[in-house]
Amino acid sequence: MTRWLPHTRSSSAGTPTVTTDARDFHRSLPGFAETPLVDLPELAREWNVGRVVAKDESTRLDLPAFKALGASWAVHRAVAAADRPMTVVTATDGNHGRAVARFSKLAGHSAVIFIPDGVHPSAVQAIRGEGADVREVGGSYDQAVAAAARASETPSHVLIQDTAWEGYEDVPGWIVDGYTTLFAETDQQLAQLGVDHVDLTLIPTGVGSLLQAALTYYRGTRQGLTRVVSVEPTEAACVAPSLTAGEPVTVETGTTIMSGLNCGTLSMLAWPLIRDGLDGAVAVSDYEVVMAARELALMGVTPGPCGGSGSAAARALFTGQGSVERRRHLGIDATSTVLLVITEGVEANPLPS
Numbered sequence: 001m002t003r004w005l006p007h008t009r010s011s012s013a014g015t016p017t018v019t020t021d022a023r024d025f026h027r028s029l030p031g032f033a034e035t036p037l038v039d040l041p042e043l044a045r046e047w048n049v050g051r052v053v054a055k056d057e058s059t060r061l062d063l064p065a066f067k068a069l070g071a072s073w074a075v076h077r078a079v080a081a082a083d084r085p086m087t088v089v090t091a092t093d094g095n096h097g098r099a100v101a102r103f104s105k106l107a108g109h110s111a112v113i114f115i116p117d118g119v120h121p122s123a124v125q126a127i128r129g130e131g132a133d134v135r136e137v138g139g140s141y142d143q144a145v146a147a148a149a150r151a152s153e154t155p156s157h158v159l160i161q162d163t164a165w166e167g168y169e170d171v172p173g174w175i176v177d178g179y180t181t182l183f184a185e186t187d188q189q190l191a192q193l194g195v196d197h198v199d200l201t202l203i204p205t206g207v208g209s210l211l212q213a214a215l216t217y218y219r220g221t222r223q224g225l226t227r228v229v230s231v232e233p234t235e236a237a238c239v240a241p242s243l244t245a246g247e248p249v250t251v252e253t254g255t256t257i258m259s260g261l262n263c264g265t266l267s268m269l270a271w272p273l274i275r276d277g278l279d280g281a282v283a284v285s286d287y288e289v290v291m292a293a294r295e296l297a298l299m300g301v302t303p304g305p306c307g308g309s310g311s312a313a314a315r316a317l318f319t320g321q322g323s324v325e326r327r328r329h330l331g332i333d334a335t336s337t338v339l340l341v342i343t344e345g346v347e348a349n350p351l352p353s
């Protein structure tokens with residue numbers, strides 16, 4: 001499998017700090033509820049592992065994707081103390097922008113959202129439905145981020161972007177802190193099932209902030225028992241080339257139904273954790289994701305394209321030629337617990353019919 005790159009963690013990497021402030025904040029939000037952790041015994045049998053669980057983020061804070069966890073906490077940190085109405089600015093391939101628009105409005109601020117090419121019209125409409133001023137930039141995700149950063153230089157504007165670069169680190173750091181709620185919740189739900197820890201998780205990866213949250217959480221707790229693998233579309237796979245080069249590499253992105261993962265540049269804050277803590281990188285095709293999402297739907301979980309990518313990746317890793325070596329590298333056997341993160345429901349982004 002050429003689109004799989006095994007990686008070895010650095011033994012000298014430090015231990016990341018996991019904070020609980022964001023989780024306390026989320027729990028204080030009106031109507032907060034944990035998202036379900038769904039047991040998928042059919043997949044466990046198919047893949048010859050002990051257990052497969054899916055953390056289903058399709059109903060997170062009344063929005064259809066996990067992004068609400070990061071946006072709510074970052075908007076709170078950035079503008080809760082503002083004594084006048086602000087304009088919150090961001091670039092998005094859908095879910096992040098909708099969540100930023102929602103939580104800005106709830107806090108009494110307006111939102112301007114920059115959108116690259118290739119975002120599904122229903123996702124654009126959903127952002128407008130949150131009352132945001134939507135600007136379609138006619139370019140790539142990276143170009144939309146640049147446009148949002150420029151617009152935020154205006155007085156009373158604040159950028160809430162989910163990727164970091166030199167000099168822009170606080171907000172993306174808060175967003176990552178917000179995402180860790182998902183992994184902490186999962187551990188608690190697993191404990192109720194009598195499961196001590198996750199052996200492997202497959203993380204849908206765009207700019208890598210969710211991956212950073214996973215690596216922060218799993219490397220910061222339990223001495224890193226959990227293997228973490230990034231999952232990207234073949235048309236926008238920058239993790240493997242970056243690991244090979246030993247530094248972040250920007251790739252030209254193509255067209256994919258996984259619009260949330262269609263990013264050519266990794267977040268600067270995510271990179272050191274990826275370099276030191278990742279166990280491998282895999283890329284999946286749109287076709288594999290559609291098949292995986294259909295299979296999950298038969299089991300009662302209905303992911304959008306990004307949400308189905310982890311399952312497509314697990315199938316590619318655990319089956320077919322070379323699977324024995326891949327399982328060995330990942331330490332996977334018939335007793336292992338595998339965590340899929342259903343990062344978006346089909347309500348967030350439709351699947352092609």
Ligand SMILES: Cc1ncc(COP(=O)(O)O)c(C=O)c1O
Pocket residue numbers: 065066067093094095096162204205206207208209210211259260261263306307343344
């Ligand atoms: C549904 C979904 N899954 C996964 C991701 C990837 O998150 P990140 O960009 O932090 O890697 C995104 C990002 O937009 C997303 O919308």
